[in-house]
Amino acid sequence: MLPILATMAENSQVLLNPQELEKLMVGLAAGDRDSLAALYHRTRAAVYGLALSYLKNGHDAQDVTQETFVRAWEKAGQYRAQGKPLGWLLAIARNLSLMKLRERGKIHDLSEDQWENLAIESSEATQEDRQILLAVMGQLSDQERQIVMLHAVAGMRHREIASLLEIPLSTALSKYHRALKKMKTALKGDETL
């Protein structure tokens, strides 16, 4: 298991490499659809994960993910190269998620059953995936979930997360560690004193 995990981590670093994403942003601004497709494949999980952490609803997260890339296509000319293309993309996703929440008026949480179904809908999802998602969606507060998604899935640094979510760095760090502990407890059923 460990070598596979290590490979995935490396792949993730390659996929979300800021220099590579920056080149794709240049392509987007020039109206190049291949750049959009490449950007989508590299970052869709990060965008979807963040949207999911806000919306707690797979269909809404899918809508926001699609809208995020459409907006990115339309607004690519506004992007100013600062080496943070993923942060720019995720800021769009965050704003769209907040708008969606306001539209909905209230949050439609998924029940455990629905979560399992959502995971099952994907042919690639494993039993372990389902357990992880249940822990993330069921055990964490909204902000803890957002922080975990941004760090673990989008590979953002804690201070970038603090900036995106407009919270102090210390809060981002402590909530992150607290969230991981909660997840471990949920997954392993740690010994309680």
Add this chain to the structure above:
Amino acid sequence: MSNRDLETKLRQAIHHVAPDDLDGVLSRCKDQKGNVIQMSENRSDNRVVRPNFRRYTPWIAAACLMLAVGIGFYYRQLNAIASVISLDVNPSVVLSVNKNEKVLEAHAANGDGQQILDGMDLKGTQLNVAVNAIVGSLLKHGYVDELANSILITVEDDNTARGNALEQSLAGEVNAILESASVHGAILSQTVASDDPALEEKANQYGITVGKATLIQSMVNQNSQLSFDQLAGLSVNELNLLASNPKNDPANLSSTGSASDSAYIGVEKAKEAAFAHAGLSASSVTMGEVDFDYEDGRMAYELEFYANGIEYEYDIDASNGQVIKYSQENKGMSSSSTAGQSGNDIGEDKAREAALKHAGVSQSQATNIVVEKDWDDGRLEYSVDFWVGNVEYDYEIDGSTGAVLKSEKETHASAATNTIGVEKAKSIALTQAGATASQVRELEVSTELDDRTPHYEVSFKWNGMEYEYKIDAESGAILSHEKDWD
């Protein structure tokens, strides 16, 4: 399971369940390579006149007519408005340009704008030259300075790609002009479609540009407590200060630089006014967010802070420090509590003792003890983490009673045991930054002793910067460090 393994598994799970919807995305993305003339495009507004070549198809072979069409087309292209650019400060100036960015018309959108344009004939000049002249005039007439440094640039263009490119180049241009005048400017910029009749009507009604109306409408959409009517009379610098409040965050607005608040009393004076009103000393208060707000027809500092189990919210008049409104909410502590009384806040030492006692561990046995004060569900709590060998203990202690709210114990198969300790890790990070513990704020440390590379994460704020360090738990080496503007 280490943190890294957990992160990787989560990443893998999201990759598996995230739908691949590229076709859906591509089907909604219109071709952006449309900067060449669109032969069949019908504009909804009447400002752009584009030739319809189909009319001339039967005659296209006739060289003389083709020449005539060519000349006519060229003439009309030169006189067709491609983009409308507005510059708003308090004076507002609007420039209409053709596709070659040559100014076809310049007009003032308000009285102050007339003063800015006075005597300047910008028709026929290149856009960048015109913008240079206008910003120069704004500086000369004292409309942009250190007290009010914000400029709003709006590009109205139906061709989004062209509009965005123009917006970006103008923002850079204006920034460079302000820098050369030694003014720390704050530039807001946006690109909007040119056919929103409702917004144009509103802009006409209030005598402001479509650009300023777009910004205001966007903020009103975000925060229902704001009204268009109130904001229409504000300057762009005031709007920029309000836009920095996350509650008002306008969509589709790019921003560089910080709006000046030098015309106001400043955050520290606002804090003093609020603390004095609440009867608190600065040392007894934990600060939350401080943002600009518009309250009771006035620019205000909106402050959140906590003390003695009570959450306070104040709106302080940004011009004179007067308390506009305030509220306080008891977050579960005794309302008669006062700062420093051990009965209300047991303090870090008592929280640590309570956790160690519950675990049956003496202080000398425990290593890497980290105690953090926290608010959770409106209750004061202490989080106490410590290690004994390769066993990690994690406690949550009620901050007012010392009761154990939660306890966890995890035995790690591999964990660093010969560690430098939390205090040493803090000291290494502070030394590298050139700071001392008493100088910094929000000093935090977390222990990651079960990681593949056991380490401490140390973070703090100092001198306007945020610092983040990873320190090797056994060697004390700095594995990584970052700093960024606070």
